[in-house]
Amino acid sequence: MATPKFAHVVFQTSQPAAMRDWYCAVLEGHVVYEDAALTFITFDEEHHRIALLNPPGALQRKAPTTAAMHxxxxxxxxxxxxxxxxxxxxxxxxxxxxxxxxxxxxxxxxxxxxxxxxxxxxxxxxxxxxxxxxxxxxxxxxxxxxxxxxxxxxxxxxxxxxxxxxxxxxxxxxxxxxxxxxxxxxxxx
The missing domain is CATH 3.30.720.110 (Signal recognition particle alu RNA binding heterodimer, srp9/1)
Known part of the structure; x- marks a missing residue:
């Protein structure tokens, strides 16, 4: 049976510019593509490792009591x-x-x-x-x-x-x- 390898993680956010800048700084990455709805960031040979999804409505910040990826x-x-x-x-x-x-x-x-x-x-x-x-x-x-x-x-x-x-x-x-x-x-x- 084939074993998959990790490709990317996607975050839904209402603050795409702040998230983009933070992930580019932390991972020493760069933007591959960006528009009003999506941002794709990479820091290695993969075409993107982080994606940011910016829905049209405002989102609330994750709370400590939210069931989510940690x-x-x-x-x-x-x-x-x-x-x-x-x-x-x-x-x-x-x-x-x-x-x-x-x-x-x-x-x-x-x-x-x-x-x-x-x-x-x-x-x-x-x-x-x-x-x-x-x-x-x-x-x-x-x-x-x-x-x-x-x-x-x-x-x-x-x-x-x-x-x-x-x-x-x-x-x-x-x-x-x-x-x-x-x-x-x-x-x-």
Whole structure:
């Protein structure tokens, strides 16, 4: 049986210009096509990865109690790439809503103008089987979400010579004693 690959995601929005600009900035993408009803954005070889559908009537912003897709995730090759994107976005005034040391990934969650989350992450294991093994282990079972971390502190530690293994271990994030990240993921400030 054939296995499909991910092609694109479409967001319905009443603020297409703000969403277009945000996704182009966050993904370092560009507009392929745009008219009054549709915008197509890509950041790689695909003709479009993000589409924005602008219906004629006004839409309400997604509420934390809305049943909907929670987030789309994008993976970087390594921690330095993830931190480079963090710096690029920080310098454009785009800050992560929350950063989480999931254990299996190190993740930064951003919110678009409509309230949708976009996860920028790295895999902390070289092989999927190792990640699956970690997810079946005691550390993950004790806290499947993981602790929050401060991306600026992580950046400074990396620039000071901290290793990727040290910074992606949950123990490093736990030392900061930040609030539980689930509140932000569920829509609380």
């Amino acid at each position: 987030h789309v995730a994008y993976t970087f090759d390594g921690l330095d790439d993830l931190l480079d994107r963090y710096v690029t976005l920080r310098d454009k005034g785009i800050a992560p809503a929350v950063c989480i040391a999931h254990g299996v990934t190190t993740s930064m969650y951003y919110q678009d103008p409509d309230g949708n989350f976009v996860e920028m992450q790295i895999d902390n294991f070289a092989e999927p089987d190792l990640a699956t093994g970690y997810m079946r282990g005691p550390e993950y079972a004790a806290d499947s979400v993981g602790p929050a971390f401060d991306p600026q502190r992580m950046l400074l530690a990396r620039e000071a010579g901290a290793s990727v293994d040290e910074l992606t271990a949950r123990a490093w994030s736990l030392r900061a004693e930040l609030p539980d990240p689930m509140g932000v993921l569920l829509g609380s400030p």
